[in-house]
Structure formats: C-alpha cells, structure tokens
Amino acid sequence: MNMNQQTSEHGRWNASNLDLERVFFKFSPEAEEQFKYYIQNLGELNQIRNFIISKSDFPKFESELEMCREEIEHGQRFVVLEPIEGLDYNEIQMYCWIISNLLGTPLVQDQSGTRLIHIYDRDKTKRIKDGVRYHQTHESGAIHTDNVNTPLPWQYLVVGCVFPAMIGGENIIVSALSVHDFLEKKAPDELAVLKENFWWEYRGISSELYQAPIISYTNNGEPMFRYLRTYLESAHLKAKQPLTDKQIHALDALDATLNMSEFQIKHRLKEGQILVAYDSQILHDRECFTDYPDSISVEEKRAGENGILRRSLERAWVKK
Ligand SMILES: [Fe+2]
Structure with a gap:
C-alpha cells in the first residue's frame, strides 16, 4: 500500500477506481516477528478478553497499523489486513483482538458482555426473520452498517476470518460516500427523508x-450512515409508528442505490485476513454460504472435538 498516493477524491470510490493496492495491507517481516514473539509468550490464548494490550509491546507493528488507520479514516475507508503466516485458529482470534485494542476500545456487543463476537451459523434452521441476530445465521442479509444497536458513536468494524465456509460467504463492501453523492443528485427528496429521525432497537x-x-454529517460535512432495514422496520412496529409511504419510498431508493454494483466490491475473506472498515462510511453485507458437512465450531474444537471448522469470523466494534 502506498500511503503517499493521493486518495480518491475525499475517499469516494467506485468499483472501477478502487485502488486495491491500498486495500490489502501486509505487515512487514519485522512487525510480524514482533507480533509472533508477543503471542508466543502469552501462554493459553483461550481467555483473550483478559489480555490487556499495551502499544509499547509492539512498536513496529503498531506504527504500521497507524498507517492503516489513516487509510480507514481519510482514504478509501477500509483495509484488509493480510494474514500473518503460520497462525492457528487461537492465534488468529488473538490477532483480531490485538488489532481491535490497538485501534481503540472494543465495545460490549451483547448482554453477556462479549467484546469479540464469534460469527458462525449456530443452527441451520434459524432465520433472521424469526428475530435471530444476523451474525448467528448463514443467510445473506441486506446491505447495512453495524452501528444500529446503540446510539453511541463508534468508529471501526473489525471482522477477522478464522476459517472460511466451504462455499460462499463473500463480503459486499459499499462506499457510503459515493452512495450519498448519487442520492444527492438523483433523489434529493428521498435523501432529505433519510436525514430525519427513525426508530431503532x-x-x-x-x-x-x-x-x-439514517444519514447524519460530521463537522466537516461528511455523511455518516446508520442502516439496517429489518431492525429499523421492527423498531417502528414496536414503537407503534408504522413507516409512512414517504419513508418506505426513501428506504427503497436507498436500497436500490446500495445494490448498484458500481458502488460495491465483493471480497471473500481468506483464513487469517482481517477487514477493518470505518463503519458509518462503509456499508456491508455478506452473501449466503454453506459450511462443510459435520463441521464444528471453534468452541467444540477447543473442547477436543476433531473436524473441519465451520465458517468462523471474529467481530469487534471499536471506539476510538
Ligand atoms: Fe454487519
């Protein structure tokens, strides 16, 4: 990645001008060594939430991650960190946890206080429409941001791949800034509705x-998105304030724009890769997938079961 290269105009990109050189980032051999030395001296890695990460433990690794932060905040708004060779599944989880902690504070994501969530298909029969959270299924969702469960702002979505699916599970990555510009030109009335309040759960x-x-602005006038349609629709039902025709039309306009291929790229995370995105300026989705027959979860593997892993991702929501 060449950090001196001019970013696309104010971080806006589309499928034809996205600079992949800047998307994929490989840590230097020296930084990787620093990282490996650190985790090899940690002992048991199965209680990662107990590890307090100190920046001074990996100066080279940390300074290279700072270049990525620049790209995530002011460049194309996301990067994919390349695998560190030779890590096992415990160490890949640790890689995600360390990256998350060096970027900021990983937030609690559920009632049990989890800060690094395992994403895998809990039960093939469970569906999002029955109220199950999307990350616990194998279904494709809809293009969204993750910052919908709390009004408190946070910045970085970290998604690391411990093990990919047998087939599928590509991530769809969408430029929120380009989507916003398109709506401004093509659908200003609908954009105005998206700037009004909606109900959320x-x-x-x-x-x-x-x-x-759904759309608000930074002090510099950059758009920020908060969007996951099924959660919003469910919240409006609970609030007993059904969406108006005007609101539904605006949501349809937004969905139609988000689904335009020119504002998207697809990438299937490889084992050990970590996607880090500026959540409010990169919308995302995941295509459906299927796991290997009789595959097992990370917990089952750790408990001593033998078998190939299910698609297993680790996710953190990080506040700067
Ligand atoms: Fe998501």
Missing part, C-alpha cells in the same frame, strides 16, 4: 428503542 442488548436519522 437495542437488539440483543435491551428491549428499549431510540431515535436517530
């Missing part, structure tokens, strides 16, 4: 609701 956290717009 604290799904998986509490039964309360809150209000916030």
